[in-house]
Amino acid sequence: MIWTLAVVLFVLWLLGFGVFHVAGGLIHLLLVLAVIVVLYRLITGRRPVA
Template sequence: MLWTIAIILLVLWALGFGVFHVAGGLIHLLLVIAVVVVLFRLITGRRAV
């Protein structure tokens, strides 16, 4: 589930550079948060149920 959200945010972030210029900043912020959460889960070794 978390990987799916991260991939969707990555695609939206890429679109944000050209198509959705106004929403690009918000999508970039959400993408950074998603990457931090994924890294935290990988470092701690916890598995999502």
């Protein structure tokens, strides 16, 4: 699920460059948060509970 969220945020971030000028800052902030979460999960080695 975290990968899905990261992909969605990445797509929204790319759209923010040309389409959503107003929401661009928020999308960049969400992208940075998603990257931090993904890196944290990779470094700690935690697996999702399924």
